[in-house]
Amino acid sequence: MSVAFSGLDFLQQRNSATRLTEPGPNADQLEQMFLCALRSPDHARLRPWRFISIQGDRRIAFGELLRASLLRRDPDADQTAQDRALNAPLRAPLLIAVLVSPREHPKVPVWEQRLSAGCAAFSLTLAAEAVGYAAIWRTGAFAEDQQLLRDVGGAQNEEFVGFVYVGSRDCPAKPIPTLETDDFHRVW
Ligand SMILES: Cc1cc2nc3c(=O)[nH]c(=O)nc-3n(C[C@H](O)[C@H](O)[C@H](O)COP(=O)(O)O)c2cc1C
Numbered sequence: 001m002s003v004a005f006s007g008l009d010f011l012q013q014r015n016s017a018t019r020l021t022e023p024g025p026n027a028d029q030l031e032q033m034f035l036c037a038l039r040s041p042d043h044a045r046l047r048p049w050r051f052i053s054i055q056g057d058r059r060i061a062f063g064e065l066l067r068a069s070l071l072r073r074d075p076d077a078d079q080t081a082q083d084r085a086l087n088a089p090l091r092a093p094l095l096i097a098v099l100v101s102p103r104e105h106p107k108v109p110v111w112e113q114r115l116s117a118g119c120a121a122f123s124l125t126l127a128a129e130a131v132g133y134a135a136i137w138r139t140g141a142f143a144e145d146q147q148l149l150r151d152v153g154g155a156q157n158e159e160f161v162g163f164v165y166v167g168s169r170d171c172p173a174k175p176i177p178t179l180e181t182d183d184f185h186r187v188w
Pocket of ligand 1: 136140
């Protein structure tokens with residue numbers, strides 16, 4: 001049996017990038033990334049995910065929404081915190097908000113659909129690396145903000161799963177921690 005070592009290396013060496021810069025994926029590469037995300041495991045094929053990409057000057061508008069979100073949460077937020085919120089989207093050329101969009105289904109509870117959307121977010125990080133870039137999945141308090149969700153066009157029943165930041169790596173790759181599989185796995 002042949003083993004796809006290059007595929008294993010790719011999966012085992014995946015490495016989020018905390019600093020990202022230009023360039024980001026072009027339209028064709030982004031399309032490829034979404035096609036990967038759409039292959040996420042999905043009970044009953046409900047497709048319980050949505051993606052909202054934010055790039056270019058739209059990141060500035062999104063930063064304004066993040067500052068407004070911060071001020072709703074903490075009306076006394078100081079200027080430094082406000083600037084951090086305002087500039088957060090500029091930390092990468094491309095942000096992809098990943099939403100879970102739960103459907104009613106007799107056999108598929110919402111928690112399963114959240115996992116599916118999480119798989120899609122992870123798939124986007126992998127696909128970003130596969131097309132030659134780097135990524136990081138972020139959440140934080142913004143991901144809990146229903147008003148922010150509505151501001152970007154989310155529906156009442158949807159939730160953020162996270163924001164996948166994508167661009168060119170602007171930091172050394174982190175050393176990959178050595179973990180022992182036996183610490184996480186046992187034969188039953
Ligand atoms: C649901 C979820 C939310 C996360 N939120 C954040 C976050 O808000 N900020 C952050 O720096 N990392 C966050 N992370 C962790 C990073 O995506 C990443 O896993 C971490 O930097 C470790 O890097 P590595 O995955 O390459 O080991 C989150 C991960 C997950 C799965």
